Amino acid sequence: MTLEPPTHGAAGARIAAELREAILTGEHAPGTRIRQEDLAGRHGASRLPVREALRMLEAEGLVTLVANTGAWVSSLSLAECEEMYQIRERIEPLLLRFNVPLMSEADIDALELLADAMERSGEVEQFLRLDREFHLSCYTAAETSMLGDMVQGLWNRTQHYRRAFTRMFRSEGDRSVHHEHHLLVSAIRRRDADEAERVLAGHIRRTRLELARHPTVFEN
Amino acid sequence: MTLEPPTHGAAGARIAAELREAILTGEHAPGTRIRQEDLAGRHGASRLPVREALRMLEAEGLVTLVANTGAWVSSLSLAECEEMYQIRERIEPLLLRFNVPLMSEADIDALELLADAMERSGEVEQFLRLDREFHLSCYTAAETSMLGDMVQGLWNRTQHYRRAFTRMFRSEGDRSVHHEHHLLVSAIRRRDADEAERVLAGHIRRTRLELARHPTVFEN
DNA sequence: TTAGCCGTGATTGAATCCAATCACAACAGT
DNA sequence: ACTGTTGTGATTGGATTCAATCACGGCTAA
Numbered sequence: 312m313t314l315e316p317p318t319h320g321a322a323g324a325r326i327a328a329e330l331r332e333a334i335l336t337g338e339h340a341p342g343t344r345i346r347q348e349d350l351a352g353r354h355g356a357s358r359l360p361v362r363e364a365l366r367m368l369e370a371e372g373l374v375t376l377v378a379n380t381g382a383w384v385s386s387l388s389l390a391e392c393e394e395m396y397q398i399r400e401r402i403e404p405l406l407l408r409f410n411v412p413l414m415s416e417a418d419i420d421a422l423e424l425l426a427d428a429m430e431r432s433g434e435v436e437q438f439l440r441l442d443r444e445f446h447l448s449c450y451t452a453a454e455t456s457m458l459g460d461m462v463q464g465l466w467n468r469t470q471h472y473r474r475a476f477t478r479m480f481r482s483e484g485d486r487s488v489h490h491e492h493h494l495l496v497s498a499i500r501r502r503d504a505d506e507a508e509r510v511l512a513g514h515i516r517r518t519r520l521e522l523a524r525h526p527t528v529f530e531n
Numbered sequence: 532m533t534l535e536p537p538t539h540g541a542a543g544a545r546i547a548a549e550l551r552e553a554i555l556t557g558e559h560a561p562g563t564r565i566r567q568e569d570l571a572g573r574h575g576a577s578r579l580p581v582r583e584a585l586r587m588l589e590a591e592g593l594v595t596l597v598a599n600t601g602a603w604v605s606s607l608s609l610a611e612c613e614e615m616y617q618i619r620e621r622i623e624p625l626l627l628r629f630n631v632p633l634m635s636e637a638d639i640d641a642l643e644l645l646a647d648a649m650e651r652s653g654e655v656e657q658f659l660r661l662d663r664e665f666h667l668s669c670y671t672a673a674e675t676s677m678l679g680d681m682v683q684g685l686w687n688r689t690q691h692y693r694r695a696f697t698r699m700f701r702s703e704g705d706r707s708v709h710h711e712h713h714l715l716v717s718a719i720r721r722r723d724a725d726e727a728e729r730v731l732a733g734h735i736r737r738t739r740l741e742l743a744r745h746p747t748v749f750e751n
Numbered sequence: 752t753t754a755g756c757c758g759t760g761a762t763t764g765a766a767t768c769c770a771a772t773c774a775c776a777a778c779a780g781t
Numbered sequence: 782a783c784t785g786t787t788g789t790g791a792t793t794g795g796a797t798t799c800a801a802t803c804a805c806g807g808c809t810a811a
Contacts, residue, residue: 319771320598320794347763357796358763359579363586370590372677378540379763379802391676398678401621456611457592458618461681539801540764567793577766578793599772599793756809764801771794779786 323363326354330364334373334384335470341386342531345374372468385468389522389529392472395465396519403446403515404508406462409453411504419500422448426492435477443470445492449499449511475528476521487517543583546574550584554593554604555690561606562751565594592688605688609742609749612692615685616739623666623735624728626682629673631724639720642668646712655697663690665712669719669731695748696741707737 330350333339350361365382368374375385387395414422425445432438443466450459491514498507522528550570553559565585571578585602588594595605607615645665652658663686670679711734718727742748 322795359795359797362583362764363794366583366586367590370587380804381762388676394676394678397625398622398681401625402618405617405621456608456614458614461618542765579765579767582794583764600774601792752811754809754811757807759806760804762801762803764799766797766799768797769795771792773790773792775788775790777786777788779784781782781784 322354322356322360323367326350326356326360327364327367329354331368331371331373331467334368335467337471337474339384341384341471343384345382345384347382371464387468387472387529389526392469392529393519393523395469396515396522399462399465400512400515400519402458403450403462404512406450406453406455406458407499407507407511408504409455409458410450411499411502411507413452414449414499415452418448418452419496422499423493423496426489426496429492430489435474435481438481439470439474439477442473449495472522472528476525479528480525488514491517542574542576542580543587546570546576546580547584547587549574551588551591551593551687554588555687557691557694559604561604561691563604565602565604567602591684607688607692607749609746612689612749613739613743615689616735616742619682619685620732620735620739622678623670623682624732626670626673626675626678627719627727627731628724629675629678630670631719631722631727633672634719635672638668638672639716642719643713643716646709646716649712650709655694655701658701659690659694659697662693669715692742692748696745699748700745708734711737 330339330345339345345365347358347361347365350364351358354361365374365376369376369382373385374382376382422445425441425448429438429441429445432441447463447466450462453459491510494510495507495514498510550559550565559565567578567581567585570581570584574581585594585596589596589602593605594602596602642665645661645668649658649661649665652661667683667686670682673679711730715727715730715734718730
């Protein structure tokens with residue numbers, strides 16, 4: 312009969328979730344200092360659960376902690392970001408392979424709708440949101456124990472730079488992204504895991520090379 | 532003039548390191564309950580840094596925390612372990628590729644000595660130690676920002692089951708492991724990254740299939 | 752003018768104390 | 782005999798408090 316969800320034992324996780332969201336939406340840019348007392352005050356808690364939240368986000372790579380000094384929103388160099396894309400290029404196809412036989416036709420229809428919506432999206436934030444949802448929706452059918460979390464973590468860590476790149480350099484004329492998305496949906500619909508893997512790996516690879524061509528995204 | 536290394540700000544990390552070691556050596560088996568006060572007393576600290584240490588190990592996957600209930604050494608099911616091996620199969624070859632052009636001849640000589648020593652090792656713990664050192668030594672030349680840590684984390688999480696498998700089923704007559712190790716050294720020496728990737732992926736894959744053939748390792 | 756030094760303030764790290772939660776066992780009812 | 786319930790003890794979660802550390806300013810001296 313406890314209508315109140317037990318707020319005991321989840322304070323750290325709740326604070327972590329809100330801070331994570333603030334970082335992903337761009338509210339807190341990389342390099343921003345995070346003061347423990349600020350967070351504590353903002354959430355009406357003490358500094359102790361705040362430190363737990365910071366530990367969690369540090370483990371996710373979103374926050375960088377320095378002993379006796381403080382916490383900052385993590386920054387990435389171009390080299391680090393390329394490394395993450397190369398990891399994605401290897402493991403996302405594997406995760407996709409797990410999903411291909413498990414997705415329902417309705418799942419695939421929804422995927423195709425997302426790909427269509429992206430083609431019509433003019434605004435940056437909407438584009439980013441749809442792109443993220445499209446790709447992560449390719450991975451929700453398989454119940455993996457850690458691969459799904461790993462992939463989502465890689466998306467989270469690179470989120471800010473994807474936004475910066477899109478804002479600065481996205482050319483409306485570039486159709487190949489949408490083309491690849493539709494190729495991917497088509498391969499999934501045919502349940503052709505090998506082809507789906509190839510298309511996805513190529514898609515990520517092309518994105519990485521495109522990003523590497525614009526190192527100014529990572530300056531400061 | 533501080534001869535004392537600043538013990539401030541590192542208590543959690545130190546406790547985490549010792550607990551990690553205790554888990555990896557098999558001193559604490561999966562499923563073992565970890566009481567915060569025990570750890571605190573054993574390390575002469577309060578429960579607060581212990582909780583930080585547990586958070587760190589939880590992030591590494593070595594410890595499982597349940598709110599308001601306690602902490603246990605993480606267990607793996609066969610399916611989870613297979614998933615980790617499949618991830619390793621994809622990302623370790625990538626990490627190896629980064630290393631192949633950077634390893635010195637001396638590095639490669641040391642690697643070959645390790646492979647030789649493994650062939651002569653009769654005792655399980657020594658075999659495990661040499662095997663771990665052999666593989667991780669393939670990855671120390673490249674300074675990656677996170678790929679190296681990911682791989683090490685996967686080795687750590689599966690360490691206990693590698694030990695259990697080796698204890699129960701290792702047949703002295705199986706030469707293919709050593710054969711593959713020497714093939715790997717040879718490919719590295721020729722700086723043939725493609726071949727090295729292939730050999731390593733096959734090696735991990737073969738190990739996974741072998742493991743899947745003995746599900747009793749994961750019972751209890 | 753500039754480089755090095757030192758003191759102060761701000762911020763984090765850790766210990767103790769109290770409250771909330773859960774596991775377990777004894778008990779009562781069927 | 783078995784199942785559902787309730788109470789107690791053990792254990793974890795969080796707040797407050799104090800100690801250690803670091804960043805940053807002004808100051809002195811070359």
